[in-house]
Amino acid sequence: MYKRLKVAILVLIFIVIIIPILLLKFSSDDEISKDNNKKISSVDKNDIAENKDIHDAKEIEKPNNDVQEKPDIKGNSSMSNQVINVETIDDYKVIVNKKHPLDRNYRPGENPVAKKALLKLIGDMQRLGYPISNSYSGFRTYQRQSELYNRYVREDGKAKADTYSARPGYSEHQTGLTFDIKDRRGRLLGNHGINNSAANWLAQNAHRYGFVVRYQRSKEHITGYKAEPWHIRFIGNDAVKVYERGQCLEEFYGVEGGDYIK
Numbered sequence: 585m586y587k588r589l590k591v592a593i594l595v596l597i598f599i600v601i602i603i604p605i606l607l608l609k610f611s612s613d614d615e616i617s618k619d620n621n622k623k624i625s626s627v628d629k630n631d632i633a634e635n636k637d638i639h640d641a642k643e644i645e646k647p648n649n650d651v652q653e654k655p656d657i658k659g660n661s662s663m664s665n666q667v668i669n670v671e672t673i674d675d676y677k678v679i680v681n682k683k684h685p686l687d688r689n690y691r692p693g694e695n696p697v698a699k700k701a702l703l704k705l706i707g708d709m710q711r712l713g714y715p716i717s718n719s720y721s722g723f724r725t726y727q728r729q730s731e732l733y734n735r736y737v738r739e740d741g742k743a744k745a746d747t748y749s750a751r752p753g754y755s756e757h758q759t760g761l762t763f764d765i766k767d768r769r770g771r772l773l774g775n776h777g778i779n780n781s782a783a784n785w786l787a788q789n790a791h792r793y794g795f796v797v798r799y800q801r802s803k804e805h806i807t808g809y810k811a812e813p814w815h816i817r818f819i820g821n822d823a824v825k826v827y828e829r830g831q832c833l834e835e836f837y838g839v840e841g842g843d844y845i846k
């Protein structure tokens with residue numbers, strides 16, 4: 585009888601004390617694991633947020649990302665019969681080279697902001713005593729470039745013409761953001777060593793007016809063109825960074841350059 589009572593008490597103790605303790609333990613384990621899940625997922629979110637911040641920061645630091653994300657700007661060849669208005673493109677980042685032609689109907693004319701900067705630059709050079717002409721070679725239509733290129737091909741053959749003249753659609757002059765600087769006798773600045781000191785000044789100061797000297801000797805394999813000390817391209821505020829980094833536009837904006845696709 586006493587034994588039975590003892591067993592009954594033990595069973596009762598088990599039911600009243602041990603089971604609740606076990607239940608409590610399981611449920612708290614559950615809480616812990618939920619909590620861990622919460623922590624893990626919040627870590628994930630933090631990682632994502634951090635990556636996003638890094639990504640955003642990169643975008644701010646490297647304007648080339650902007651261009652890469654806008655294939656319309658550089659992938660002009662796919663935009664047949666579609667006219668691009670450069671004035672609507674942020675900071676004048678349109679890239680034209682032997683991989684990225686412009687549409688034949690793209691005819692923005694001379695960009696007024698770029699022209700204003702050009703006139704300031706020419707005026708300053710003249711005040712410094714350089715024999716710079718007020719006349720320059722600026723905006724060129726696709727049709728005009730076509731006439732020029734075909735003439736050079738007739739005179740020099742295609743292979744040679746390709747080394748110094750752009751094929752129609754491939755000329756940066758079609759952007760309305762590009763200018764060839766000439767001396768008072770109408771000669772291209774720095775061509776065959778003419779007016780070298782003025783050309784040097786241009787190379788070292790064009791960025792202060794928002795321009796880059798587009799084709800430089802050390803970048804010929806990337807730009808696809810021989811050095812042209814007279815040919816400047818307006819890009820606005822980025823010009824200072826391009827100059828300081830010693831890059832060409834293809835490098836700075838992360839755009840493919842080089843020769844024509846054969």
Ligand SMILES: [Zn+2]
Binds near residue numbers: 757764815
């Ligand atoms: Zn030019």
